[in-house]
Amino acid sequence: MKDSVDLEVTPTVAPVSNNATHAHTHGEHDHHSTESHGHAHTQMMIFGKNTELYFSLICGSLLGIGFGLSFITGISSWIPTSFSIAACCFGGFFTAREALQTIAKGGFEIDFLMLVAAIGAGILGKWQEGALLLFLFSLGHALEHYAMEKARKSISALADLAPKTALLKRDGATVEVKIEQLKAGDLIVVRPNTKIAADGIVIQGNSSVNQAPITGESVPVDKQPVENPDIDLKKADQLEAKYKVFSGSINGNGSLEVMVSRIASDSTISRLVKMVNEAQTQKSPTQQFTDRFQRYFVPAVLILVILLCGAFLVIDEPFSKSFYRAMAVLVAASPCALAISTPSAVLSGVACAAKMGVLIKGGRPLEDLGMLTAIAFDKTGTLTEGKPRLTHVVPMNDVSENDLLKMAVAVEALSDHPLAKAIVRDGKQRLGNVDIPAAENLEAVLGKGIKATLQQESIYVGNLVLFESLGDTPPPPALTTKVRELEAGGNTTMIIRAGNKYAGIIAVMDTPREEAKAALTALKELGIRRMIMLTGDNQQVADAVAKEIGMSEAWGSLLPEEKVAAIRKLGKEEHKVAMVGDGVNDAPAMANSTVGIAMGAAGSDVALETADIALMGDKLQLLPFAIGLSREARRIIKQNLWISLGMVALLIPLTITGLASIGPAVVAHEGSTLVVVLNALRLLAYKQKNR
Template identity: 65%
Template structure:
């Protein structure tokens, strides 16, 4: 199923065809710059951005706008100089029309060719109308301010895009690969699976892989947002093929674009450049602009009806002279003023600019938000469902308690337990041994013999000539093992009530100890849940397959509002659906693999530790790239801020239109003031949106 989803993603994904990602060398990028400035680009699968190139490169539109302004100012100034013919000013205004209207006309024609009418068309009609009336000065002013507003708008939006595009520069263009015993520098696109690359100190890692030689720390902040470098060490079996391995320990795995510390690392490539985590991240972020938020879909619907309505109103106003006593020129001038006032430029850009800025800021913080819909929905949540294992807890059992009994010392008890568990294949054995060695690093362990697992019960072995049993209560309740004393049974029951998995240790006929393990809560879990509560999350439900007693014990430690235990994967789906009905909007936080069905049913699916996980990146609406629960409050806080700014922008843009239309119809405002206010509001909403790029998590629990 996973392979199928990978193959179908480009064609059958949520947003259709995925764009090709350029992972080129710096030289290639420079060459492309020479040929890429072809004006207004709307390739299939790309965003609806405007790349305006020309004789002045990427800044051509801005230069044209400034030339328009210079010609306008010169013509206006000369009109006050006696002895200079008014024709000179007129010629300058007409030339200003060309520079101010070039890109406006270009976009209007392209839009009309597709069967639509947009803001550029309205502005062009207004400017032509002013020229027909002989108001060349006001027409040139309109085109100057509109083209300047557009140019500055594109400049501001490009700033947000560059914050995302910077991801493409994370991975170095070349890698030092070992081929035929020699070190050769090759482009990262030429790396093959299984090849060994050498990463020098303080340099970027060029490919996803596993460490096979060398130890050191790696700064993973560019990918996962982790502020502290992560220690890396070699895998146990360097010859193994790890390209299809689903669970690689963090201390072995490295990602393209991360930064090596002070040691030389030899890394085995497990992902081609086009499939690396950074490449997949870039592809998905590029898809963001095509996924419209609910507010953006509303504004699109609004514009679809509003623009034709404006054209009808303007047409009617042109014939006002038939109803009221005024010349046609005055009616026509008023109509053109209304046309300018009613053009929803600010409305069109208000939501996309905020969404793009919010997503860019999230990406810098190690959070991938796949578009406007999840960005807005995240900020409206009142309930969050969490998977327990690996999300609210560490995901692996730890030795929590060692209780010696009947006169034996703790060190002796640990020696016996470790000697047996070292030879056991029980899933908990590794955790017991690791925990015991952490408690006592100098522990000398005797040799255990005749080790025998007892299915579902425990293990038995001979240690120093004595028979040892280690297991759960059921092991000792079997006939022939002897009954468990009441005080020991009560102690075990108390531990299990608190969520611990307990095991009894018996030597011959005497119980010599109790050990317990637990999948311990993440250190940050309690703090994170408090922050979420501060943000207004009313319900925080923990979903787990563990029994209800264990679930409630963990819930008590970390502070979730409810704990639902004994759940199969399909039960988690039902639980999310139940929450969705009562709370309207609910998020599901999990690992993106076994929690994928529940994520799909939630309003917003959030994957933990998505870096390197193909399934998590594909199934989740939001991916926390690092295995860091503390980035969740940051993402929700950013979403709340984004929604607030989107609402502000809507009020600004709609408010300006609502005020200007009556003023221009009544004749109080002419084209000049209407243009100034209109374009000022457009820049205001863009600048307001760009504030998201500087967002800082200020949640205090």
């Protein structure tokens, strides 16, 4: 058996260049390269891709016929023996092929141990037992590959998401081209109910797009044309989700025109496939332990086998019996199940996570995620929406709410400040189809606010300090009290004055995500002891947001380097700590945490590269799912280790003492290997409870 599962998936999307930053590549796995057993059997395809399985079944059939003939009197003993020898040829073909290829490269693996044991049985004239060994070993191999194909298909399905062709709009007409021919800036037409062929920006049309294959979002996302079609494509990542589409997502009932922002080999789905493939080669701590264990265990077994071969020199038994016992121990001690236990679970876990829109970069973060005791969250864009919203409209002095909003929208429409845009956007939405008069003559006032003319009247918009500085008409105490109250709740306030009359207050705030509270509750139920908000906003704002979403700790006014110091402090206080952020300005803090987790990583180069785990959709509820999956993976890995090590510990003394021969040892040995693989494959069907 192999000590890792090397299931390289060839994307159907354009090829992706290798990322040299990863510590493990396929070339490092000496006897697990693409020429090893996982792929060698494909070089001989007499019966198609299941040739090894058919060879194994032929071996079993010949073994059964030979065994039956051995009970018939009057026929030569060579007849059933010939069937057993033929069975050995079919059963040992792929085992011998693999062993010889590995030895030619200077390597050594478990297949060789099985081959030696079978040859030893043949030398002793035990052809039936040798055939039984090779039959069960080859059947175990074949069924293992068949079972692992299910995990491989879960990953390769990602690559099949992207269509092979796109409708390119050129000179007013559309022409079908291969997606590899698309260039950044090309316009493609996406018809209703078809897959989107490239990452891009919506230029024309409205539709709902099913992004579940990429981001895991269960509800289709509404898309609309970008306001400025001449946008720099390098800034496409920074656009709101409603303007962006991803290759492999499924268009709804509307037609769209999309400007390609990434070539096929650099699309989100292509990079996702590549990183999932790379994740298979990243060894977990448990896998590193099993590798170290085998490094010392296998030579120890070989020494034991050599000593057992010489047992006839010190005890009264023939050499044949000593040699047979040594071969039985060789079979019993081969750590096949141990070798496959962790890689199969890691592969299944990574595949399940990718299917749900979570990219886990290998075994180490998969295992570490399940051991977290504390999680630190960035505030803006992680726990909150990441954009300000109009939260309060407080009219005063007989001014109606609509009139106050009209003043605010008219004046702020002249400004390009992010808060001004939020007021205009949300104000218009509240007002509906009401006509809003145009303001003019915008000017800054003392750096603390703005002034404009609206219907021949001066309108001032600014903070409390502005109006206290003007000195002509100080704000009334009731207004000041209301401002302080709103700011204590985490709002940013703006006072509006028309001439010398205070019209009221408007407030904006980066509001918490709707799912934040439920996600944090789910994390608490999973046993996460501490959840801390880290933000550059002032402590008052941090406390207000934390209170609203039910988070007990909030650390405000932090610079990026102070976030790093906070993560290091948490790391000393807690066993394992994760940092959840957007993968850009939080990258240093992520790098210093046990596990760095990026939110909304779809389409973001930086997020995909810096994080250990990337939540492709901008959804906090994916985090409890990922942690639950990790804990299930850790449970299965532990179960597999107990099964594999327990079987070896049981079989070695039984075979040394002669209580178990090669036949029973093979059945128990190969049976435990299949149990381990099937146990690991349960992860493919993992569903978070109460999700």
